[in-house]
Amino acid sequence: MRPGCSRDEPVLGRLLGVGPRRPPAPGGRTGGQKPKLGPRQIQLAREMYDSGDYTVQQIADEFGVTRPTIYRHLDKALPQQAADTP
Template sequence: MLIGYARVSTLEQNEDLQVDALKAAGCDRWYVDHASGAKASRPQLDKMFELLREGDVLVVWKLDRLGRSVQNLIELINRLHKMGVGFKSLTEQMDTTTPGGTLVFNVYASMAQFERDLIRERTNAGLRAARERGRVGGRPSKLTHDDEVMIRQLYESRTVTVRQIADRFSVSRGTIYRAIEAGGVAQTEN
């Protein structure tokens, strides 16, 4: 069975173009989400995945209607493959029910992996270069050295709880525990 999926980003947008294309492609049923592609969970997409069965083919008008990123798209198509469900994108003419379509998808997935690897490589090289220039990454600490000394003194006094210390300095309990640990104070749950 051909099952269609369409998505528009806002309630003001109209899904008619996509639905018309899905009908013309022979879809027996279709699901439409009115949600940003950035949302991990989309109600109609989730419902459709529950109802898909081996031998079905998921059809979309365009790849970006299904996945919010290349990585997400690859994960979804791999999930379909494991379910025994084919995939067709009408605009990109991708069809994983054929050997050629599977090849196109695998090339697409390989290019995405290559891009992720390049980004990781450039990021690591940039971090190394920054460290060599004496720069330290990460967010600046919310606490000064004097704050950390005061935190350790308050903690060791056992007159206030870690939660009270965190509230006083407007930080999380985890930040307080890291400050205590950095000062070499043995921790007990407080």
């Protein structure tokens, strides 16, 4: 050991927050998968579905996603549509 250093210095440094540490990401944790469809695409998919001219498979092919993804986004948009209708 070096003169003037105690065994507890590294531990105390960590407890006091001294030493190399990465700052937290701004706005909290980031991560997870990005949404497959943006708000405009969801709106277009809803309009295509409501028109009755397109099947869910055709809409999915148009946006390059799977049918469950289309259904998932249509289900999320459904309460907004129901709230708008008297």
